[in-house]
Amino acid sequence: MTVATQRVADHLRTAILGGIIGPGERVRQEDVAQQFGASRLPVREALQMLAAEGLVEHEPNKGARVPRLSMHEIDVMYRMREQLEPLALAESLPVLDAGDLRRIDQIQEEIERGVDVETFLTLDREFHLRTYSACRIDQLTTTVTRLWNATQYYRRAFMHLTGPSRRWVVNAEHRLLIDAVERRDEVDAGRFLAGHIRRTRIELRRHPEVFGG
Amino acid sequence: MTVATQRVADHLRTAILGGIIGPGERVRQEDVAQQFGASRLPVREALQMLAAEGLVEHEPNKGARVPRLSMHEIDVMYRMREQLEPLALAESLPVLDAGDLRRIDQIQEEIERGVDVETFLTLDREFHLRTYSACRIDQLTTTVTRLWNATQYYRRAFMHLTGPSRRWVVNAEHRLLIDAVERRDEVDAGRFLAGHIRRTRIELRRHPEVFGG
DNA sequence: GTCCGATCTATTGGATCCAATAGGAGGTGA
DNA sequence: TCACCTCCTATTGGATCCAATAGATCGGAC
Helix, strand or coil, X not given: CHHHHHHHHHHHHHHHHCCCCXXXXXXXXXXXXHHHCCCHHHHHHHHHHHHHHCCCEEECCCEEECCCCCHHHHHHHHHHHHHHHHHHHHHHHHHCCHHHHHHHHHHHHHHHCCXXXXXXXXXXXXXXXXXXXXXXXXXXXXXXXXXXXXXXXXXXXXXXXXXXXXXXXXXXXXXXXXHHHHCCCHHHHHHHHHHHHHHHHHHHHCCHHHHCC | CHHHHHHHHHHXXXXXXXXXXXXXXXXXXXXXXXXXXXXXXXHHHHHHHHHHHCCCEEECCCEEECCCCCHHHHHHXXXXXXXXXXXXXXXXXXXXXXXXXXXXXXXXXXXXXXXCHHHHHHHHHHHHHHHCCCCCCHHHHHHHHHHHHHHHHHHHHHHHHHXXXXXXXXXXXXXXXXXXXXXCCHHHHHHHHHHHHHHHHHHHHCCHHHHCC
């Protein structure tokens, strides 16, 4: 697999996260293969990887398609994040170095400058994942990343729908989180983080239209 | 992929969970392929699936091997279980039917009959996973199952080491859990469950020799 | 004697080809 | 006109073959 498979998987993942391939859409092996000038084999293996990540569903002899998720599924995934991300943060927090902290602060400054939805999504993701970056437990970081990926589409839809009116809440939460992180206070940090995720989950529940189509 | 890949993956998974292929051991594609009278292709795809589950590690051009996990990694995975399994139970609990409850009770009765280590491992696993069986959130059940699988080898080593002396604690915990489940009390059930997992984690930490070789 | 390099072999990665399955189009019967 | 059956095509699954990489072994030079 390795290099070719990885390239294809990265490309498809980016396309799905970017909303270029949306829920319900099918992914044909041949199309992707031609697009890469490669054979179908690495594409098949890449699709398997994505299936394992929950980014596509694979039905035998029918191919892969991006799954449509219900509000309840997203809700539970957010609750999983509430449970797991404080753990990842606690693992990471003691070993985050000065460069990480500086970068985290930079990202937040840029968010506060008032960016558009797509940029916000990218920065917000980088912000949080960066706080976990020193966590060396593979199963944990992998699971957390998968949860981010699988919910990305609906987070985008939600953001486009609600606009930046509540952005100040995010900023306040991020600032509290950063402060706790810099103090290496994992209890505080975990609490702010869980609250941050929970609030987002609750707000998402108020917009069932995100899951309508 | 489908049928052949699935068969190979199931077989390899069973072999790894059963301890037939242990940590550090390499898995050669050709060997497995011959063993199945199939080509290497489904084996490759099966190995990818297992890699996604964390049951093997895959290094480019070097092949797959079962990873050796440190005590700290196992400890964190147990903490992940403490966080996630109460969630899975809460999802499952309201919709568990009478047949499930009966089966859960049967399993516990058999455990109490005093079985050997291998049987205990199998029954204990079936016991817990059965309580989650009505949870329909794929990401959650998948993640929980993966955590069980990835830690199985060390659970076995621990059990063989300590013998059945503390089996009565497990039985008491299981009984309390069953009672809460039958009352559909998700708070109680979640608490007993988290405690059950936590106690096992703590006891595991007392036996670093499990991770020595 | 030891260290470095080259070749050789075992094993994996990727491409092409063939088989099998699913879904649809078209035709035929009632 | 509608239902059902058959055939056809598009697409995926699997096998075989070839290329590339890593590790080992052997040889040579210092």
